[in-house]
Amino acid sequence: MSRRDAKELKEKLLDRGVALLMEQGYHGTGLQELVQSVGVPKGSFYNYFESKEAFSAEVVAHYIEPFIKRLDAQLQRKDLGAAAALRAYFDELIEETERLDFRGGCLLGNLIGEIGDTSDLCQTSLREAVHRYRDKLREGIARAQREGGFRMDMDAKEMADLLVNFWQGALLRMKIERSVRPLTQFCDMLLNGYFKG
Amino acid sequence: MSRRDAKELKEKLLDRGVALLMEQGYHGTGLQELVQSVGVPKGSFYNYFESKEAFSAEVVAHYIEPFIKRLDAQLQRKDLGAAAALRAYFDELIEETERLDFRGGCLLGNLIGEIGDTSDLCQTSLREAVHRYRDKLREGIARAQREGGFRMDMDAKEMADLLVNFWQGALLRMKIERSVRPLTQFCDMLLNGYFKG
DNA sequence: CGTCATAATATGACCAGTCGTCTCATCTTG
DNA sequence: CAAGATGAGACGACTGGTCATATTATGACG
Numbered sequence: 001m002s003r004r005d006a007k008e009l010k011e012k013l014l015d016r017g018v019a020l021l022m023e024q025g026y027h028g029t030g031l032q033e034l035v036q037s038v039g040v041p042k043g044s045f046y047n048y049f050e051s052k053e054a055f056s057a058e059v060v061a062h063y064i065e066p067f068i069k070r071l072d073a074q075l076q077r078k079d080l081g082a083a084a085a086l087r088a089y090f091d092e093l094i095e096e097t098e099r100l101d102f103r104g105g106c107l108l109g110n111l112i113g114e115i116g117d118t119s120d121l122c123q124t125s126l127r128e129a130v131h132r133y134r135d136k137l138r139e140g141i142a143r144a145q146r147e148g149g150f151r152m153d154m155d156a157k158e159m160a161d162l163l164v165n166f167w168q169g170a171l172l173r174m175k176i177e178r179s180v181r182p183l184t185q186f187c188d189m190l191l192n193g194y195f196k197g
Numbered sequence: 198m199s200r201r202d203a204k205e206l207k208e209k210l211l212d213r214g215v216a217l218l219m220e221q222g223y224h225g226t227g228l229q230e231l232v233q234s235v236g237v238p239k240g241s242f243y244n245y246f247e248s249k250e251a252f253s254a255e256v257v258a259h260y261i262e263p264f265i266k267r268l269d270a271q272l273q274r275k276d277l278g279a280a281a282a283l284r285a286y287f288d289e290l291i292e293e294t295e296r297l298d299f300r301g302g303c304l305l306g307n308l309i310g311e312i313g314d315t316s317d318l319c320q321t322s323l324r325e326a327v328h329r330y331r332d333k334l335r336e337g338i339a340r341a342q343r344e345g346g347f348r349m350d351m352d353a354k355e356m357a358d359l360l361v362n363f364w365q366g367a368l369l370r371m372k373i374e375r376s377v378r379p380l381t382q383f384c385d386m387l388l389n390g391y392f393k394g
Numbered sequence: 395c396g397t398c399a400t401a402a403t404a405t406g407a408c409c410a411g412t413c414g415t416c417t418c419a420t421c422t423t424g
Numbered sequence: 425c426a427a428g429a430t431g432a433g434a435c436g437a438c439t440g441g442t443c444a445t446a447t448t449a450t451g452a453c454g
Contacts, residue, residue: 025311027224031440041405043442052440103314109369113307114222116372117300127373161370162386165379169366172306173358175313176324182362189359194391228414238431240416249414 010048012038017059022104026056026115026122056111057125063107064129068136075140082140083149087191090167094183097171102178105171108133112168134160141195151197163190207245209235214256219301223253223312223319253308254322260304261326265333272337279337280346284388287364291380294368299375302368305330309365331357338392348394360387 016038020029031052035042049055074089075082104110108126115122138160144150150159166186173182213235217226228249232239246252271286272279301307305323312319335357341347347356363383370379 024315025222025224027222028311028315030438032438042440043405043407044403046441047404105310105313109366110310112369112372113302113310114225116302116369118221118225123373130370130373158382161379161382165366165370165383166363167366168369169306169362169364172309172313172365172369173327173362175309176320176327182358185355185358186362189391194386224413227412229412239414240418240431240433241429243416244429 009038009040013040013045013048013055014059014062017055018063018107021056021059021111022107026111026119053119053121056115056119057121060108060111060122060125060129064133068133071133071136071140075136075143081147081149082143083147083191083195086137086140086144087187090183090187090191094180094187097174097183098180102174102180105175106168109168109171130164134164137163144195150195153197159195166190206235206237210237210242210245210252211256211259214252215260215304218253218256218308219304223308223316250316250318253312253316254318257305257308257319257322257326261330265330268330268333268337272333272340278344278346279340280344280388280392283334283337283341284384287380287384287388291377291384294371294380295377299371299377302372303365306365306368327361331361334360341392347392350394356392363387 013034016034017029020034020037023029031045032042035045045055049058070092071089074080074085074092077085077088080088108129111122112126116126117123134157138156141150141159141163142156145152145156170182170186174180210231213231214226217231217234220226228242229239232242242252246255267289268286271277271282271289274282274285277285305326308319309323313323314320331354335353338347338356338360339353342349342353367379367383371377
């Protein structure tokens, strides 16, 4: 197998890892299941990753990047202010959640709950991923403040932290209620309410 | 072993189940580990519980009850209004979290993330536990509204949902930041801010 | 340009251990 | 004596991880 294929293979493993860890969690997902469903021999896995734990830490980083990109894409839109772009971004996520029948939620939140204080490696990876996400949100919030869409008497970073944390909580609740209600309530309360001042 | 002892044994299994599921999650906890640490032979477990899944569903109910009792105890205090009692309750939890070195979080949140959409039995049990907790919070919030401590222009049930969901999110964040900051931010923003109107 | 020794990588059978579940002969108790 | 509790262990499947072997890529040399 050539080196180029090898890179694609690693990508495939990470992609599949996102899906499996989302569906079944860390301990619920076996390496055998992972490699078989990708078509990689079991032993080969360890050519690409040190361990299941190290693999999962990479999966976390692999998972969050597209969300940051999508958020950034909304913030780049010329037809929307930053406040409206944030709302558009979360509306997008809510719609997606509904399409997926309220399954999954956020891989970061799920893994934090399951192994957030038992795996140092994953804890670090999870913290860094959350911080990158938070920083992108802060960017949008700060611009919304300058544009007059959001209140100015709060630190943008603090607001971004509220947003991230509350969103995680709303996603958990969504999973057991099987309803978008917690998510829309989140938007109404923060983006359309508290943050407007 | 007499019937009375048997009842104590079941209680012991549930208590230990709370601790183990909290530390290691559902798939991370083995029945063998559970029964050995309680001193029950492995086979006996199935006299008390149908399956690991049914056991976990019972653990969930067993877990939440003390929290509801503690919240109720604060609400019964004659020296505090309902708003202050709620704040006192969460302050108590925050202090406890710090003592435990930011470990664990909330069993409900952790299990929702891990198996909230793969185990129907547990999903139901989790939803019911959250609802009981939410209803007790609503009780306090409604009284705080009547006493003039909280804003009146919002439904108490909706406010209780916000409280529960946001608290779960803050607990997740606390775990990876290893700091009470997300929890105090939660109190400041909701109890001392948004809810006062 | 072709050859080939060597280095790098891929492979999958295999390890020791654990999983959740269930059985059943034996023992305890009302 | 009947009914339930016990406890040792069987069950097949699976766990994360290893390693000797097989395959492939490499680059100096003829």
